[in-house]
Amino acid sequence: MKKKILTLGIMAIFMVMLVTLTGCGNKSTEKNNEEGKNSSNSSQDVALYPVKDEQSGKFGYVDNKGKWVIEPKYISASGFDPETGLAKVWTSNKSYVVGFINKKGELVIEDKYGHGTKSFYNGYAVIETENKGGTGTKTYNSKMLIDKEQKVIIPDGKYTRMTDISKSGIVGVVCDSGMQYIKLDGSLAFDDKKFGSNGTGFNANGIAVVENAVLSNAYILIDEQGNQIGDKTYWQITKPNDNDYAFAKSKEGYAIINRDKELLTGFNYYETSEFNSSNVAMVREETYTNPWYLVNSEGQKINDTVYKSYQLLLDGKWVVTLEDGKHQVLNADGSILVDTF
Numbered sequence: 458m459k460k461k462i463l464t465l466g467i468m469a470i471f472m473v474m475l476v477t478l479t480g481c482g483n484k485s486t487e488k489n490n491e492e493g494k495n496s497s498n499s500s501q502d503v504a505l506y507p508v509k510d511e512q513s514g515k516f517g518y519v520d521n522k523g524k525w526v527i528e529p530k531y532i533s534a535s536g537f538d539p540e541t542g543l544a545k546v547w548t549s550n551k552s553y554v555v556g557f558i559n560k561k562g563e564l565v566i567e568d569k570y571g572h573g574t575k576s577f578y579n580g581y582a583v584i585e586t587e588n589k590g591g592t593g594t595k596t597y598n599s600k601m602l603i604d605k606e607q608k609v610i611i612p613d614g615k616y617t618r619m620t621d622i623s624k625s626g627i628v629g630v631v632c633d634s635g636m637q638y639i640k641l642d643g644s645l646a647f648d649d650k651k652f653g654s655n656g657t658g659f660n661a662n663g664i665a666v667v668e669n670a671v672l673s674n675a676y677i678l679i680d681e682q683g684n685q686i687g688d689k690t691y692w693q694i695t696k697p698n699d700n701d702y703a704f705a706k707s708k709e710g711y712a713i714i715n716r717d718k719e720l721l722t723g724f725n726y727y728e729t730s731e732f733n734s735s736n737v738a739m740v741r742e743e744t745y746t747n748p749w750y751l752v753n754s755e756g757q758k759i760n761d762t763v764y765k766s767y768q769l770l771l772d773g774k775w776v777v778t779l780e781d782g783k784h785q786v787l788n789a790d791g792s793i794l795v796d797t798f
Contacts, residue, residue, distance in 0.1 A: 505560055506776050506786050506795070507534040507544070507768060516546075518562075523784070523798025527562040536770030538577040541605040545576045553587055566607060571598050576771060578621040578658075580604060586613040602628065602641075610641055620658035620665075627681060629656050629665065636667055638683065650683035657696035664701060664716065666694040676705075678718060689718040698732040702754045711740070713756055722756035733773035735789040739764070748780065751791045759791035 503526070505518040510529035517529030532547040532554075543557040548568040556568030557577075571585030586599050601613035602622065611619070611628070620629035627646045629638050636656040638646040653668025655676075663681035675690040678697070691705035694714070701716035709724035727747070730739040736754040741747045748763035765778040773789035779797065786795035 503560060505537060505544075506770070506774070507536055508776055508784055509766075509778070511778075511782050518544075518560075519784075519786075519795070519798065521786075521795055523786075523795050526560075527558075533572075535576045536768070536772065536774070536776075538771050540580055541577045543577055543605065545574060545582075547572055555585075557582070573598060573600070575621060577605065578771075579624055581610060581622045583619045583621065584613070600630075611639075611643065618654075620656065623659035623663070623681075624661055625659070625663065625681065627659055629658055629667075631655075635670060638665075646681065647683035650679075660697050660701070661699040662697075662701055662716075664697050666696055666703070678716070686716070687718045691718075695729065695731045698736065699734055700732070700736055700754070702732045702736055702738075704729045704731075704738070710742075713752075713754060715754075721754065725756065730767070730769050733769060733775075733789050735773055735791075737773075737789065737791050739767050739769070739775070749777075751775075751787075 504521055505526055507516050508519050509516050513529055515529040516531040516534035517525055518527040518534070520526050532550055535545040537544045537560060542559055543565060546556060546558050546568070548554045548556060553571050554568045555570045555572050555574045556564050557566035559565050571587070573585035575583040581602050581604055584601050584603055586601055598617070599613040600616050600619040601609055602611040602619065603609055616630040616632055618631035622628040626641050627638050629636055631654050635654050636652040640646055651670040653670050656667035657665050659665045659681055664686065665679055666676055667679055669675035669677055669690060672690065674692045676692070676694045677690055678686040678694065680686060691707060693706035695704045697703040697716070703714055704711040704726070705714045705718065707724050711726040711729050712724040713721040715721060725742060726740040727743050728741050728745060732738045732754065737751055737759060739749045740752050741749045748765060749767055750763050751759035753759060763780060765780050765782070767778070768776045770776065774794065775787040775791070777785050777787060779785065783797040785793055785797055788794045
């Protein structure tokens with residue numbers, strides 16, 4: 458009897474040890490799996506910013522500490538699209554060498570497209586191909602629209618220009634008859650509307666800029682039904698941001714306007730960027746040699762800093778070069794995110 462009890466006791470102790478060891482093993486495996494999962498996602502979660510190396514003249518990507526993560530080796534580079542996680546890079550000084558990379562620096566979409574290729578926007582990218590568009594003696598580079606899986610949405614060979622696609626799925630295209638707006642299935646977004654050969658995509662509020670079909674140097678705003686907004690025209694209008702602020706050009710320079718094309722400032726600016734989502738834009742006065750500075754939608758300076766050059770990123774942030782050649786990364790509102798490096 459005592460022997461039987463002793464045997465049962467030993468078996469019980471063995472079972473407890475086995476369960477304990479197995480439990481530890483499971484926790485360790487779960488931890489390792491979680492670490493591996495986090496590691497695989499970390500490269501996509503890290504913030505990277507395109508910066509031009511002043512010595513080599515090439516672009517690479519830095520992190521939040523201003524350290525190179527992807528070495529400078531590109532002729533030009535865009536910011537990473539928040540939706541697809543891809544950035545457009547121009548890999549050499551030949552014509553058709555634009556592709557897309559991920560945050561590991563891997564070429565996800567082959568670098569075989571023209572430098573007129575655009576970054577991904579609302580899930581799609583406008584690609585410039587080697588095929589030629591137009592008729593007769595016209596030989597323009599053709600455009601097509603793809604998604605992040607490289608599925609062709611609008612094929613090449615038909616349109617010579619193409620705007621970014623709107624959230625509602627409308628894209629502006631240019632062929633021999635001028636600017637038209639079409640849906641993803643190729644059908645017209647609206648009929649019986651004729652415009653010139655230049656224009657922008659629609660912003661989130663359904664407003665776009667187009668050239669008047671009859672008058673040269675006369676740009677107007679339209680809604681998503683193709684109707685003109687107001688009766689004012691300007692020599693040029695930048696694409697309105699999602700709060701409907703833009704710059705309008707006259708012979709005197711650029712001024713800030715709102716949705717109704719009302720002037721919010723004088724024509725004070727020689728050159729401008731577009732407004733970002735925080736209603737902040739980069740401007741400079743008088744000549745192209747003057748420095749840039751940041752303004753809000755009322756034309757007021759954001760800070761007292763001036764910049765040698767800038768890049769407006771897809772998420773509204775700024776990568777700027779200071780007068781001394783050093784760089785900063787700014788938040789969309791102009792505050793410093795990454796200080797001088």
